[in-house]
Amino acid sequence: xxTLLEFKNVSKQYGHDxxxxxxxxxxxxxxxxxxxxxxSGAGKSTLLRCINRMIDASxxxxxxxxxxxMDFRKKELKKLRTRIGMIFxxxxxxxxxxxxENVLHGRLGYKSTLAGVLGLYTEEEKQQAYSILRIxxxxxxxxxxxxxxxxxxxxxxxxxxxxxxxxxxxxxxEPIASLDPNASRIIMEHLKNISSSMGITVIIxxxxxxxxxxxxxxIIGVNKGRxxxxxxxxxxxxxxxxxxxxxxxxxxxxxxxxxxAG
Amino acid sequence: MGWxxxxxxxxxxxxxxxxxxxxxxxPIRTKPFNKASFVIQxxxxxxxxxxxxxxxxxxYKDVHFFEAAYxxxxxxxxxxxxxxxxxxxxxxxxxxxxxxxxxxxxxxxFGAVIALFLGLLAARNLSSNTVSVMIKGMVAFIRxxxxxxxxxxxxxxxxxGSVAAVIGMTFHSVGYLIKAYSESFEELDKDVVEALKASxxxxxxxxxxxxxxxxxxxxxxxxxxxxxxNFAVAxxxxxxxxxxxxxxxxxxxxxxxxxxxxxxxxxxxILAFAIALEILATRMKRKLRAAE
Numbered sequence: 001x002x003t004l005l006e007f008k009n010v011s012k013q014y015g016h017d018x019x020x021x022x023x024x025x026x027x028x029x030x031x032x033x034x035x036x037x038x039x040s041g042a043g044k045s046t047l048l049r050c051i052n053r054m055i056d057a058s059x060x061x062x063x064x065x066x067x068x069x070m071d072f073r074k075k076e077l078k079k080l081r082t083r084i085g086m087i088f089x090x091x092x093x094x095x096x097x098x099x100x101e102n103v104l105h106g107r108l109g110y111k112s113t114l115a116g117v118l119g120l121y122t123e124e125e126k127q128q129a130y131s132i133l134r135i136x137x138x139x140x141x142x143x144x145x146x147x148x149x150x151x152x153x154x155x156x157x158x159x160x161x162x163x164x165x166x167x168x169x170x171x172x173x174e175p176i177a178s179l180d181p182n183a184s185r186i187i188m189e190h191l192k193n194i195s196s197s198m199g200i201t202v203i204i205x206x207x208x209x210x211x212x213x214x215x216x217x218x219i220i221g222v223n224k225g226r227x228x229x230x231x232x233x234x235x236x237x238x239x240x241x242x243x244x245x246x247x248x249x250x251x252x253x254x255x256x257x258x259x260x261a262g
Numbered sequence: 263m264g265w266x267x268x269x270x271x272x273x274x275x276x277x278x279x280x281x282x283x284x285x286x287x288x289p290i291r292t293k294p295f296n297k298a299s300f301v302i303q304x305x306x307x308x309x310x311x312x313x314x315x316x317x318x319x320x321x322y323k324d325v326h327f328f329e330a331a332y333x334x335x336x337x338x339x340x341x342x343x344x345x346x347x348x349x350x351x352x353x354x355x356x357x358x359x360x361x362x363x364x365x366x367x368x369x370x371x372f373g374a375v376i377a378l379f380l381g382l383l384a385a386r387n388l389s390s391n392t393v394s395v396m397i398k399g400m401v402a403f404i405r406x407x408x409x410x411x412x413x414x415x416x417x418x419x420x421x422x423g424s425v426a427a428v429i430g431m432t433f434h435s436v437g438y439l440i441k442a443y444s445e446s447f448e449e450l451d452k453d454v455v456e457a458l459k460a461s462x463x464x465x466x467x468x469x470x471x472x473x474x475x476x477x478x479x480x481x482x483x484x485x486x487x488x489x490x491x492n493f494a495v496a497x498x499x500x501x502x503x504x505x506x507x508x509x510x511x512x513x514x515x516x517x518x519x520x521x522x523x524x525x526x527x528x529x530x531x532i533l534a535f536a537i538a539l540e541i542l543a544t545r546m547k548r549k550l551r552a553a554e
Contacts, residue, residue, distance in 0.1 A: 054456065094472045095476070105461065109462020
């Protein structure tokens with residue numbers, strides 16, 4: 001399989017002395033399901049946002065589909081973002097609009113300014129949005145306002161919004177951190193399905209180590225802005241976890257287990 | 263427990279530099295005496311003294327205070343209990359109120375359209391810092407000058423009349439609504455903006471698809487608030503700037519015809535419309551809330 005994304009010595013510095021990322025290098029193949037794990041503040045979110053340039057890295061190269069993302073100008077950047085879907089912890093939907101309107105927001109990047117402003121979508125786009133919602137089991141709720149949905153349903157709308165972009169890659173920023181275990185499982189299974197059946201590369205930030213180990217093809221462990229582990233889930237043992245989460249890891253295992261309820 | 267408490271009080275007193283046990287000897291003040299309370303007391307006393315001095319040193323000429331007060335009340339009674347039409351009919355008055363209402367509506371509409379765009383540029387989360395600060399500073403200046411003064415300023419160019427009133431009132435409405443709108447926009451969750459940005463949407467698309475739908479209830483309720491204000495201002499403008507409408511009739515009735523009964527009629531008209539507007543606004547807001 002070909003390489004879709006490659007980080008080459010990427011660093012990100014906030015201000016003078018806060019380094020969010022230092023010298024990060026790794027590569028992701030097409031269709032891979034990659035989990036990024038690490039303690040809070042390790043730079044996971046920054047890493048993810050550097051890929052679609054929601055945050056600009058300070059130095060290094062980020063190669064996506066053969067082109068260096070760091071060199072992109074406004075127009076190319078917009079095109080890049082349409083090809084990368086993003087899913088958020090707090091869903092980030094427009095609560096006052098209906099489900100289908102929120103999903104169609106994923107098409108805005110492909111539209112002219114005027115059509116986007118007026119909310120004019122083609123019949124084809126609407127059909128596509130509907131069929132994606134059906135796959136995710138939301139076909140009964142398409143005219144509901146988003147603030148009437150449960151957390152798990154909202155996150156599925158978020159996934160639908162990302163999928164309607166026809167993305168090559170999905171970036172998921174802690175998509176299950178605000179969900180109960182059952183909803184979390186449903187979301188993770190949908191993401192896994194998307195990855196395997198549609199061939200979309202998924203990069204996901206997770207706090208739940210067991211979930212990451214269960215669903216991923218590959219694990220990247222981050223601590224203090226550095227990649228400290230990069231390999232298969234089978235290779236993640238107590239030693240590796242301690243290097244990711246610090247030497248106290250064994251003591252906090254119970255809290256880690258309790259976290260998926262939160 | 264009691265011992266510990268006593269002990270801790272003593273400790274606190276010691277820390278404050280007081281001698282232990284002294285707390286019971288002096289009367290305890292509930293309000294601390296400091297500079298602020300001193301200044302407030304002095305100010306109040308000065309105001310009382312000035313008021314007394316003012317009343318005692320009025321030049322009453324031939325007016326006797328109680329007689330004058332009585333006569334004023336009689337005038338008010340005539341005004342409100344014996345209203346009648348003299349220089350125009352019921353239909354005429356209605357037409358004039360509608361002219362005033364039209365003035366208020368037009369200026370609010372102009373103000374809202376202009377303020378919507380400038381409000382977007384003034385919102386710190388949607389625009390650059392420099393632009394936002396510049397617009398907000400300008401708007402603060404516009405709001406600082408009363409509407410009547412703006413109308414009179416524009417009257418220099420446009421002449422006293424409805425044109426000056428429309429421009430001046432629009433100007434002040436824009437100032438007011440930019441502040442209200444931009445603050446509504448700033449309360450928006452920036453995560454939603456991030457989500458649409460990440461999907462490749464541009465600024466205009468984000469504004470119309472996320473920002474405005476999310477803050478529409480605030481926008482409507484602020485705009486209506488301004489409409490009510492503009493109605494009151496439009497009445498005053500009729501008199502002060504000759505902008506026409508019911509305000510001008512009131513000015514004529516009072517300053518030209520000295521007809522207090524007609525003033526009574528006009529006041530009732532204005533009151534009725536103001537109440538109707540208020541009820542409409544309340545209903546609309548309730549409906550918007552219900553849609554939440």
